[in-house]
Amino acid sequence: MRKFLRGIKALQLCRETRLFDCTNRGQQKLGMAFVFPRTNPPVLPHEALEKYRRDDAKLKANLTVGTYWNEREKLHAFETAREARRIVHSRVHCHNYPHQGGNEDFRRLVTEFVLGKGHPALGRSSSFQSLGAGGALSIVGHLLSKYMACDTIFLSSPHWPTYAKIFPLAGVTNIGHYRYLKNGAFDLDGMLEDLLALDCRSAVLLQVCCHNPTGCDPTIEDWKKIVAIVQEKKHRVILDAAYHGYVSGDPFADLEPVRIFVDAGLDVLLCQSFSKNLTMYSDRIGSLTVVASDTEALQAIEAAVFTIVYHSYVAPPRDPALIIATILGDTQLRDLWFEELRQASDRLQKNRRRLYDALMRELPSERWERILHQKGLYCSVDVDLNDVQKLQERYSVYILANGRINLSGLNEGNISHAARALAGVVSEI
Numbered sequence: 001m002r003k004f005l006r007g008i009k010a011l012q013l014c015r016e017t018r019l020f021d022c023t024n025r026g027q028q029k030l031g032m033a034f035v036f037p038r039t040n041p042p043v044l045p046h047e048a049l050e051k052y053r054r055d056d057a058k059l060k061a062n063l064t065v066g067t068y069w070n071e072r073e074k075l076h077a078f079e080t081a082r083e084a085r086r087i088v089h090s091r092v093h094c095h096n097y098p099h100q101g102g103n104e105d106f107r108r109l110v111t112e113f114v115l116g117k118g119h120p121a122l123g124r125s126s127s128f129q130s131l132g133a134g135g136a137l138s139i140v141g142h143l144l145s146k147y148m149a150c151d152t153i154f155l156s157s158p159h160w161p162t163y164a165k166i167f168p169l170a171g172v173t174n175i176g177h178y179r180y181l182k183n184g185a186f187d188l189d190g191m192l193e194d195l196l197a198l199d200c201r202s203a204v205l206l207q208v209c210c211h212n213p214t215g216c217d218p219t220i221e222d223w224k225k226i227v228a229i230v231q232e233k234k235h236r237v238i239l240d241a242a243y244h245g246y247v248s249g250d251p252f253a254d255l256e257p258v259r260i261f262v263d264a265g266l267d268v269l270l271c272q273s274f275s276k277n278l279t280m281y282s283d284r285i286g287s288l289t290v291v292a293s294d295t296e297a298l299q300a301i302e303a304a305v306f307t308i309v310y311h312s313y314v315a316p317p318r319d320p321a322l323i324i325a326t327i328l329g330d331t332q333l334r335d336l337w338f339e340e341l342r343q344a345s346d347r348l349q350k351n352r353r354r355l356y357d358a359l360m361r362e363l364p365s366e367r368w369e370r371i372l373h374q375k376g377l378y379c380s381v382d383v384d385l386n387d388v389q390k391l392q393e394r395y396s397v398y399i400l401a402n403g404r405i406n407l408s409g410l411n412e413g414n415i416s417h418a419a420r421a422l423a424g425v426v427s428e429i
């Protein structure tokens with residue numbers, strides 16, 4: 001009996017000293033310091049991936065998470081990143097804290113990579129290391145809310161859902177939208193009309209290429225029209241480049257829209273990812289490139305970024321930046337990188353065509369035409385949540401709830417099955 005009571009006492013003690021308690025009961029009864037309302041955890045595409053892995057169907061397709069899969073359904077690893085990592089790890093480095101802005105070589109080389117060597121705006125531009133493009137977007141959110149008193153940002157409709165979480169957490173609490181998609185294609189007129197109707201100096205986020213989730217990109221001519229309206233309305237444009245290289249195979253060429261803004265004399269905040277185009281997802285490496293109106297404005301924004309980083313997580317990690325700097329600073333590695341991206345983008349283009357052809361064989365329809373015009377890692381199809389569930393349950397074909405398909409998940413073995421599944425669900429009444 002005594003032993004039993006001792007057990008109860010120990011249990012109570014353990015409850016009372018628990019640091020986090022998520023129930024109101026705990027709050028009322030124990031006066032806990034940390035009490036959280038119960039909320040749902042974010043729905044990550046990784047959950048669909050886990051479900052896919054557990055699915056023992058013989059014919060199945062994983063077209064969900066935005067990573068590059070190879071023909072053998074393996075998460076592809078670029079040789080360029082592997083070799084640069086080997087070089088970095090073979091050198092001895094200082095172990096002191098990195099600077100808030102990140103590695104100096106990384107910063108200089110990234111700015112040159114974005115604008116091109118000798119670009120006239122280099123003197124009023126600067127890049128900062130970030131925890132992927134996601135980290136750069138968060139820094140921009142803090143810049144907007146804390147330094148520019150800006151609490152609203154306009155996103156494309158549809159958009160990458162995480163934007164609508166990152167910005168409010170950084171203090172940009174209102175999310176607005178501009179039109180982006182019409183009948184499965186880029187809606188230039190709708191977008192221009194909406195950008196024109198916004199208040200002057202609105203913060204607007206634009207994806208540079210391989211639009212996530214639609215795969216629909218503006219043409220260079222379209223970008224010039226967008227830039228003209230941004231200029232007229234003095235909008236604060238935030239550019240996000242997460243997939244450059246997957247359109248043309250040349251990441252510098254895919255960044256051309258950025259330079260259209262810069263060459264028009266506009267200030268630019270570019271959030272850039274190296275997660276996808278170097279398959280360095282777990283390194284959490286990206287950058288924020290700022291092109292300011294002059295050096296004085298640049299210094300002010302530099303100080304703000306350093307403060308945000310220092311007050312958020314002190315400093316970024318060292319090695320991922322050294323890996324990127326090694327690649328950008330070495331002609332051979334850079335060529336290898338471009339060659340690997342060219343092969344990946346060729347394969348995506350081939351898969352796009354193969355999917356279209358297979359769909360047309362299953363269910364000839366104009367509705368598939370859009371797939372051919374979309375760009376990069378994704379294509380999007382017009383399906384609803386019900387269709388997406390049927391695709392999973394009946395065919396073991398996994399796509400995102402918004403109809404986004406990761407084309408790299410298609411291969412010789414599953415492409416006909418995926419097409420049959422898609423045609424099957426959309427043809428049901």
Ligand SMILES: Cc1ncc(COP(=O)(O)O)c(C=O)c1O
Binds near residue numbers: 133160273
């Ligand atoms: C459009 C877009 N922007 C930004 C990101 C974030 O990329 P990173 O992994 O570099 O944080 C993603 C990731 O999926 C994305 O799709």
